[in-house]
Amino acid sequence: MKVVVADRAGVCYGVRRALEIVESELRKGRKLATLGPLIHNPQAVKRLEERGVKVVQDIAELDDGAIVMPSHGVPKAIREAAERAGLQVVDATCPFVAKVHRVVRRLAEHGYEVVVIGDPGHSEVKGILSAAGENAVVVSSVQDVEGLDWTAKKVGIVCQTTQTPEHFGEIVGRIAARAAEVVAHNTICYATHDRQSAARSIAPKVDAMFVVGGRNSANTNRLAEICRECGVRTYHIETADEIDPEALRGCTVVGLTAGASTPDWVIEEVKSRLEAL
Ligand code: SF4
Incomplete structure (x- = not known):
């Protein structure tokens, strides 16, 4: 069985950059927290939590350390409140x-x-x-x-x-x-749009589509919807463990795509599992 990966799939530039910023702060041994989940992907957030990165909803939950501002940015007042509270502000706002x-x-x-x-x-x-x-x-x-x-x-x-x-x-x-x-000023970012076009172009040519990403990720849900609109059997999964081998029965080619907040390692695991099955 062949697995075709959409040529635009997975984390966008801004999310990749945010993940890299957090990595580099962790290497420096910083005590880190993120304001809300860093990305809409439960597996990536869990991995970060295991490495000590706390998720807070409010600046008041922190006494010290550094706070990472998310890729979609925050209101000025929140950043100022973090500075007033004596926290180090790590800016992961997408450029x-x-x-x-x-x-x-x-x-x-x-x-x-x-x-x-x-x-x-x-x-x-x-x-x-x-x-x-x-x-x-x-x-x-x-x-x-x-x-x-x-x-x-x-x-x-x-x-x-x-x-x-x-x-x-x-x-x-x-x-x-x-x-x-x-x-x-047209300030649209075409990352989401490009992932949708790439999914649309492979969906009609495969026996089933696997869309990987958080169930809380709006753009991943939309990708799954687009694949279904193309008339192909579509499975929205978060991890490789969710692949039902029965779904692959009789398939000779399956498609794989992922939302703009799905890290590479999650996509790789799904791809390897599909190939193994
Ligand atoms: S604007 Fe949003 S979707 Fe576009 S690259 Fe930045 S974080 Fe990703």
């Missing part, structure tokens, strides 16, 4: 997210009212918003846009890195139709 912070800061300085297209409850959006000044707003739908007054306004637009180009274009168009001036 693509950090760039969005710089863009909104510049827009606000030049008098634009900043609009962030995205999910208001997501911490990446909260981080961007905190860099954008008091007048910034979040919109997540066309209804949100219609409910605001854009007349005679100078608007600077960015988006959460995981938005789709179609949604971004539609919202920008709606605002541009009414505001006096619009500057739009």
Whole structure:
């Protein structure tokens, strides 16, 4: 049985970088904690916990040591609170997210009212918003846009890195139709999009697809959904142990893909198990 791995699968640049930063801090013997799970992958988080990396939900849970800020960034107030508490701040914010912070800061300085297209409850959006000044707003739908007054306004637009180009274009168009001036920065990161296209291109050619990644990972769930939409039998698994040998009966070729927060070693274990079976 042949195992075809999607040519874009597994951790994205920002998550890989965050994992490398934590590795390098551990090598220095630092006492480390992460604010929330470092990545949406229970196996990777467990491995880090076994090496002493604590997961905290609040800065107040820590008395000393270093705190790692996650790849999707945090609001300015959280970083400041960590510094005030005397913690060392290790910044693992993805450079693509950090760039969005710089863009909104510049827009606000030049008098634009900043609009962030995205999910208001997501911490990446909260981080961007905190860099954008008091007048910034979040919109997540066309209804949100219609409910605001854009007349005679100078608007600077960015988006959460995981938005789709179609949604971004539609919202920008709606605002541009009414505001006096619009500057739009496409701040989409194509990591998720590329993984989806790669999965779409192999799914119709295989007997079954295995999608590896945390059940708490939105982008992994979406990958599994896309494979199912292609009409192929799809299994969303977190580890190699979850492979049911019965699922492979009669298969001559299976596909393998993984979400943007699935580390290489988890993918390797699944691939080896599939080949062994
Ligand atoms: S998805 Fe993109 S923006 Fe988000 S962490 Fe990965 S590389 Fe960075």
